[in-house]
Amino acid sequence: MARSLVVKVTCGAEEAERLNQGFTVAAAAAAAGAEVSLWLTGEAAWFGVPGRAEDFTLDLATPLDQLLSVVLDSGSVTVCSQCAARRGIVEADLREGVRIAGAAVFAEQVLGDGVQALVY
Template sequence: MNGLIINLTHSVDDVDRTSVAIVIAGASVASSQETTVFLSSEGTRLAVTGVADTLHEEGFAPMSELVSSYIEAGGTFLVCSPCAKKRGIGEEDLIEGATIVGGASLVALLADGASSLSF
């Protein structure tokens, strides 16, 4: 892969941290890096349709703009399966560009040489 994986463990519980992560993801994909945001723990909520519309941290573009720009540029979201299940989130709840996956998917990307950041 030789791209970037951003592990995001926050969303509605820390909009500042979430905004920074998605800005970095957007910059990565805009720089022609294969970019994946892995949503785990509370981060999984960001993949639910409509949630990004409710988030806006002062000093940043609205979360809905950050997320849509990231997806339109070719970025993807992988959603931790047990984390989503714990929160009652199913495939039918997800935004375009997001997929529920098991941990093996993340491990495979890392084993392929992807760098990672965690927020």
């Protein structure tokens, strides 16, 4: 069985390559059969809202909405509760399959046996 992977993306479009790298690693791990949990924090929280991933572009990169779909198909996507609140994002604003949760849930995930956590 593949290890679990928790990927936390802490930046938005202002750090396009780092943002895309986090999504790419999460999607690649999901496609390889790992249990993936993608966390969107800081400005990345906006990518939990419909249309935001579709509007993001980066030359020579797989479209962000496609990467997000791969993760949503087999894993989970979570927007940080404090980050969402600071931006006025509520559960009803999120794309289907994305949830809001806080630090306790994140800590529980990353402290699990066999879990690898990465932060971008």
